Amino acid sequence: MRRGTSILFGVLFLTALGGCDGRHNWMAGAGEEAAAIGDLFLILMVGAAVIWSLVVGAAVYAHRRRAHPGLEREARLFVIWGGVVFPVLLIGALLVWGLFLLKGITADEGDLTVRVDGERWWWRVTYETPTGDVVTANEIRLPQGRTALFRLTADDVIHAFWVPALGGKMDMVPGRETTLALTPKKLGNWGGLCAEFCGGAHALMRFDAVVMAPDAFETWLAREAETAQVAADDPGFQVFLDEGCGACHTIRGTQAAGPVGPDLTHLAGREKLGAGLYEMTPEHMARWITDTHAMKPDIDMPPYPHLSGPRLDTLVDFLMRLE
Amino acid sequence: MPKVTRYDAPRVIDSGSIWILVAAPTIWAVHFLLSYWVAAVYCAKSGSGWLGGLTDPRWIIVGLGGLSIAAIVWLGMIAVRRYGGVFVVLEEITDSSEQGRERFIGHVALLLCALSAVAIVFTVIPGLVFDRC
Numbered sequence: 001m002r003r004g005t006s007i008l009f010g011v012l013f014l015t016a017l018g019g020c021d022g023r024h025n026w027m028a029g030a031g032e033e034a035a036a037i038g039d040l041f042l043i044l045m046v047g048a049a050v051i052w053s054l055v056v057g058a059a060v061y062a063h064r065r066r067a068h069p070g071l072e073r074e075a076r077l078f079v080i081w082g083g084v085v086f087p088v089l090l091i092g093a094l095l096v097w098g099l100f101l102l103k104g105i106t107a108d109e110g111d112l113t114v115r116v117d118g119e120r121w122w123w124r125v126t127y128e129t130p131t132g133d134v135v136t137a138n139e140i141r142l143p144q145g146r147t148a149l150f151r152l153t154a155d156d157v158i159h160a161f162w163v164p165a166l167g168g169k170m171d172m173v174p175g176r177e178t179t180l181a182l183t184p185k186k187l188g189n190w191g192g193l194c195a196e197f198c199g200g201a202h203a204l205m206r207f208d209a210v211v212m213a214p215d216a217f218e219t220w221l222a223r224e225a226e227t228a229q230v231a232a233d234d235p236g237f238q239v240f241l242d243e244g245c246g247a248c249h250t251i252r253g254t255q256a257a258g259p260v261g262p263d264l265t266h267l268a269g270r271e272k273l274g275a276g277l278y279e280m281t282p283e284h285m286a287r288w289i290t291d292t293h294a295m296k297p298d299i300d301m302p303p304y305p306h307l308s309g310p311r312l313d314t315l316v317d318f319l320m321r322l323e
Numbered sequence: 324m325p326k327v328t329r330y331d332a333p334r335v336i337d338s339g340s341i342w343i344l345v346a347a348p349t350i351w352a353v354h355f356l357l358s359y360w361v362a363a364v365y366c367a368k369s370g371s372g373w374l375g376g377l378t379d380p381r382w383i384i385v386g387l388g389g390l391s392i393a394a395i396v397w398l399g400m401i402a403v404r405r406y407g408g409v410f411v412v413l414e415e416i417t418d419s420s421e422q423g424r425e426r427f428i429g430h431v432a433l434l435l436c437a438l439s440a441v442a443i444v445f446t447v448i449p450g451l452v453f454d455r456c
Contacts (some may be wrong), residue, residue: 075414080412099452
């Protein structure tokens, strides 16, 4: 029976360890800030394990030995040094270390500045560049080895910005700005998410944090800054306008300038649809338009179930060309 | 009824009174609260100008910490002078007498003063490290 229980716990433990891998793994060390927090965690864990072992060991020792009334003075001194002086100094040192670590993460300088506005339940992303703001949504691309300063706000309720593999997290509070610095070290597509419960689709408020080589990033950013190439008589664009999509969404370079929903200028250039949820495929796009709330409940975008056949195909084709 | 003069009026913190036990932790609590207020008011007003930029809130918090610790030192002196408190750990204060009880209160008050002083230092440290909201 005992052996069976041990095996069961062993299997559960190993299964749980599987959760420590992947793109949301905060121990992946993909960013300098996450690595610093990882070091702090490791030292705290090892230190706590050592102290716990010493305390429990001392308790067991005291329980098994006979009392020595003659050693009372030594025992009192042991309690004072081990139970008062040592913890005060240790906690003080950890406090100072942790504060300086936090200060580094919440720095107000970076090689590039990205403003992120938390919305229910997506992310409005703005890159500040010398030539002006570059607006995108739900996907954050970052250059490897450079510190990105995030200036975070929220539009409606409190959200929290977290890319576990890179570092963080930081609250996004309506009416004030918080900052977070991230310095990615490893290339890859890391997962980001909202870490503060913010309502119905909170668990579906995600994004991709794509770390690129610096040159590739500059190329991407320059392309992202361009307006969309849309012909005035594009039939898909006509459907887009007829259905009123332009009232909420912006496609730069066209008359669609709605400020409510995500900017769609380079929609198909993103890897995911629906704020980090679905692969960017025509099938998902068609379903997103017609059965929106089945794919992401509670969001403001209304479904368009009446769209079907060639008209839907034309619209999807148009959106998938917005690269 | 005899008139009570300023000199023979009962003092709140004096030998026989246990108020000295809560005094030091109360200073700690008030310092904690004031630190939050100072930081909150500074952060709220720094954008509009009348307070922000004039005085770095770090020095206000350090000043508050210094005043609080000075008050705690004063309490510690009272614990020693009026209660006969001693800061010892190698002897037990167990006299079952009026004087023994008073010494015990003074002893506990001194320990609470030390605890509160450490706590105030821990509250001041973040104010020294962070220089903005």
